[in-house]
Amino acid sequence: MTACHGLALAGRWCGTPAACGRGRLYGGGDAPLLAGVLTADRGAALSSDVVNYAPFTLLPSAVPRALFEQAYAVQQDFNLLVDAISQNKEFLEQTLASTIKVDDFTAQLFRIYMQVLEEGLAQTVFLGINRSDYMFDCGLDGTAALKQIEINTIAASFGGLTSRTADVHGLVLKVLGKTKEASRLLPNNPSKGLALGIAKAWELYGSQSAVVMFLVEEIQRNIFDQRCVENELWNRNIRVIRRRFRDVFEKGSLDGSRRLYIDGQEVAVVYYREGYVPQTYDQQNWAARVLLERSRAVKCPDIATQLAGTKKVQQELSRPGTLEKLLPGHPEAVARMRATFAGLYSLDEGEEGDKIAAAAIADPERFVLKPQREGGGNNLYGEELRQVLEKIKDSPERTSYILMDKIKPQPALNYLLRAHSPLQVSECISELGIFGVYVRQGQEMVLNEAAGHLLRTKAIQHADGGVAAGVAVLDTPYLV
Numbered sequence: 156m157t158a159c160h161g162l163a164l165a166g167r168w169c170g171t172p173a174a175c176g177r178g179r180l181y182g183g184g185d186a187p188l189l190a191g192v193l194t195a196d197r198g199a200a201l202s203s204d205v206v207n208y209a210p211f212t213l214l215p216s217a218v219p220r221a222l223f224e225q226a227y228a229v230q231q232d233f234n235l236l237v238d239a240i241s242q243n244k245e246f247l248e249q250t251l252a253s254t255i256k257v258d259d260f261t262a263q264l265f266r267i268y269m270q271v272l273e274e275g276l277a278q279t280v281f282l283g284i285n286r287s288d289y290m291f292d293c294g295l296d297g298t299a300a301l302k303q304i305e306i307n308t309i310a311a312s313f314g315g316l317t318s319r320t321a322d323v324h325g326l327v328l329k330v331l332g333k334t335k336e337a338s339r340l341l342p343n344n345p346s347k348g349l350a351l352g353i354a355k356a357w358e359l360y361g362s363q364s365a366v367v368m369f370l371v372e373e374i375q376r377n378i379f380d381q382r383c384v385e386n387e388l389w390n391r392n393i394r395v396i397r398r399r400f401r402d403v404f405e406k407g408s409l410d411g412s413r414r415l416y417i418d419g420q421e422v423a424v425v426y427y428r429e430g431y432v433p434q435t436y437d438q439q440n441w442a443a444r445v446l447l448e449r450s451r452a453v454k455c456p457d458i459a460t461q462l463a464g465t466k467k468v469q470q471e472l473s474r475p476g477t478l479e480k481l482l483p484g485h486p487e488a489v490a491r492m493r494a495t496f497a498g499l500y501s502l503d504e505g506e507e508g509d510k511i512a513a514a515a516i517a518d519p520e521r522f523v524l525k526p527q528r529e530g531g532g533n534n535l536y537g538e539e540l541r542q543v544l545e546k547i548k549d550s551p552e553r554t555s556y557i558l559m560d561k562i563k564p565q566p567a568l569n570y571l572l573r574a575h576s577p578l579q580v581s582e583c584i585s586e587l588g589i590f591g592v593y594v595r596q597g598q599e600m601v602l603n604e605a606a607g608h609l610l611r612t613k614a615i616q617h618a619d620g621g622v623a624a625g626v627a628v629l630d631t632p633y634l635v
């Protein structure tokens with residue numbers, strides 16, 4: 156049993172905000188800047204030449220050790236599961252059938268998926284980098300439980316910066332005279348684990364002269380996070396290039412055996428840090444995506460794995476019997492995964508959907524309404540949830556959403572630091588992410604690992620949103 160209460164470290168370590176303010180002399184902007192926890196400054200020019208520190212908590216947040224260990228212990232299972240879904244055409248087809256009738260973006264991804272299957276896959280090596288996110292749900296009996304928010308199967312970010320965040324928090328604790336506590340912070344290096352997976356896929360692709368291509372955004376705010384992973388690859392003497400979709404459209408091509416070339420260089424691995432929101436794609440960028448998917452290059456993720464990460468798939472996974480069908484012969488893995496599931500509900504047309512829609516309209520505080528979108532800021536809560544659901548409850552549009560039980564963690568005080576903003580003490584909740592990496596060659600899993608963790612913390616007045624959305628900040632778990 157893990158208790159919800161007694162997890163606020165701010166009071167224990169600082170006493171008052173003023174006392175922590177003294178820590179800021181060393182633990183403010185200087186510490187993350189020195190450690191390389193950087194982001195492009197949000198000035199007018201938005202260029203990686205003008206940097207600031209990425210937002211962070213002044214103090215590490217308490218995380219129950221048992222739940223932290225549980226999250227690590229289930230990560231290889233989730234890797235296996237995502238990989239199994241990506242190879243199961245029947246499951247993806249059935250699960251997404253209702254969604255693609257009403258959601259154009261998912262429908263377009265699905266069309267590309269069918270197109271590459273029809274042509275036959277040229278790709279033989281598969282690389283998955285995902286991040287499974289959790290919150291610590293505080294039950295009525297006062298115990299905390301690990302509940303999954305979602306799995307990100309494309310462009311899961313902050314593995315780079317979080318590899319450097321523990322150093323910042325270690326320094327802050329020392330400044331506060333908490334040397335023993337500082338020494339208890341766990342080492343954490345997702346950069347290395349992610350790069351290891353990319354390097355393995357590159358090696359199995361089997362062409363010494365081929366490069367790894369990071370597929371990046373037009374406006375690259377989070378470039379330093381990506382560079383942390385990139386550097387690990389250069390350290391292994393693997394060449395990395397950074398390109399946007401439009402570069403691929405203009406300069407990408409396939410040869411007779413569907414090897415991918417860009418600017419005359421063969422590409423072994425395409426690591427997407429972009430491509431998960433509809434706004435990315437105009438007609439040219441869709442054409443670029445098709446070219447990449449048809450190629451022999453190892454896509455991280457391939458389009459099937461991106462579809463495996465949709466909210467609709469997540470909801471179907473929670474149905475009794477689904478995990479068992481997807482992973483026959485793995486009853487222990489199934490039990491470990493199911494233990495982390497919150498209540499998830501289909502809004503497909505029919506009696507089941509009618510009932511849950513009515514329940515959510517009657518008691519919106521119990522639920523979160525989620526469309527098939529990634530990147531934060533898309534979910535609906537409370538009164539807004541009620542209004543939207545009321546409006547669409549009798550229309551097919553309803554099926555583009557899913558409902559999820561709202562997870563209610565116990566808040567704790569912490570200090571949120573953001574460049575250009577004053578130090579702020581807030582009631583906060585945290586979200587723990589575990590990075591998973593796997594590589595499959597043909598039918599053989601050659602690598603399956605948990606690669607490190609990410610803790611993000613936000614003030615409780617924000618229902619939604621991650622670090623990139625300007626809501627959450629980087630944190631370090633302090634196990635209790």
Ligand code: ADP
Binds near residue numbers: 523529559
């Ligand atoms: P996205 O793909 O946009 O990141 P998420 O499912 O991760 O979508 O939701 C975004 C944020 O909304 C989460 O980081 C979390 O803060 C909040 N959230 C999502 N689902 C729940 C839930 N069931 N209960 C409480 N908060 C949630």
Ligand code: MG
Binds near residue numbers: 305530
């Ligand atoms: Mg999320």
